Amino acid sequence: MKTISSVVENYIKSKPFLLNSLSQGIINLTSLARVMMPELEKELGKDVKQGAVVMALKRLSEELDFKINLKISKVLRNLGEITVRSSLVDYAFAISETLLENQVKLISEINKNQDIFYTSSRGVNETNIIISRAVADLVDNIFKNEKQTHKIENLSSISVKLPQENVSVPGVYYYIFQRLAWEGVVIHEVISTTNEFTIIVRDEQIDVAFKVIKGLKVVNE
Missing domain, CATH: 1.10.10 (Arc Repressor Mutant, subunit A)
Structure with a gap:
């Protein structure tokens, strides 16, 4: 009833x-x-x-x-290091039999350079690669025979370390992304691991996005 x-x-x-x-x-x-x-x-x-x-x-x-408020505030109070990177390029390639092989080649080339930002996510039909603009020419060359569905430049990232309890508290990501949406921040990509997430935004929105995320921790202290 x-x-x-x-x-x-x-x-x-x-x-x-x-x-x-x-x-x-x-x-x-x-x-x-x-x-x-x-x-x-x-x-x-x-x-x-x-x-x-x-x-x-x-x-x-x-x-x-x-x-x-009680549970999410506890997570937000314990947000860890916030890292900002700029001058990134986002590539998307259609899944193919040679794509993973080419990714291995790329990782082998950039592995020794700790200053290079690199992350990749694989979906059903496409793979995204987000990488420092400094090695964009290398990506263009290695993947020249792959079907590129988009290439977007002038991007920045914000990576945030989350406390371990974030996996047991519902609504943490919703709360963060909602605040970003309220400030008009367009999230281009989201990459996450168990205790860390990274958002990709356009260069012109990185200051606003950083202020929002940093402010979440301050407000909940």
């Missing part, structure tokens, strides 16, 4: 930005309840009192404040 509380919770959870704003207590609950009521009444098939919706929202916001 559907209840006002369950329908209100489903409504809020289907709207991520609203969910976060509610957890921060920056929404007028009475006004929100008024906006929600037509949809809630349709879902429940009966009239709903505004006061009941407000109370359901109040209980939900208190639960969210504990579930989201």
Whole structure:
């Protein structure tokens, strides 16, 4: 049986930005309840009192404040080293029988140079390679016979070390990416390992992106 509380919770959870704003207590609950009521009444098939919706929202916001802010804040307080790299190029190649062989050649060439940024991710149909612009000519040469689907220059990266508990706390990435979205940062690529993630953005947005990520740790201290 559907209840006002369950329908209100489903409504809020289907709207991520609203969910976060509610957890921060920056929404007028009475006004929100008024906006929600037509949809809630349709879902429940009966009239709903505004006061009941407000109370359901109040209980939900208190639960969210504990579930989201307490756990995620602990992870964000323990964010580790933040590393910024610039002058990157993003390549994408269609999967082929020779692609891995060429990647081995590339890694062999750049392996001794610790200053070179290199990361790669393989999907079903294509492989991405993000690398320092200093060796772009090398990539162009080694992969000249591969089908290149795109090449984007003037990119920068931000790599962040996460505490080990990030794997057991839901919403960490959502929270970070939501803040970046609010500031208008377009994430070009995301690369992650168990306790580290890297975002790739255009050079002109790197300062804003860095400020947002660094600010997450400061705000939650």
